[in-house]
Amino acid sequence: MSAQELAEILEISSRAVEKQIANLKYKGLLKRIGPDKGGYWEVDQENREFNS
Template identity: 50%
Template sequence: MLSLIRENPRISVRELSDKVGISTRKTEENIYKLKKKGFLKRVGPARGGHWEVVEE
């Protein structure tokens, strides 16, 4: 998922779920876990914002 987000920071949950092959609900759960662990953050509003993969 992180590599797909790096390629397209404006990717939607629906697009991610289609490419990964899991449900949108599971995709949302995985995004929540990635954000909680500090690998991913959201910049801007839900519509019009983008994702940033945190590189450490």
């Protein structure tokens, strides 16, 4: 799902979505699986439980 699609669903700007995603990456709550093209982001369950 793109930031634009997520923004439309949440009814916020795509920039706001991108800022939140950047924050989650900074906190280690998202991790990259695979290459830049063809890969995807995944919630890091270990850090998610730790940071809750």
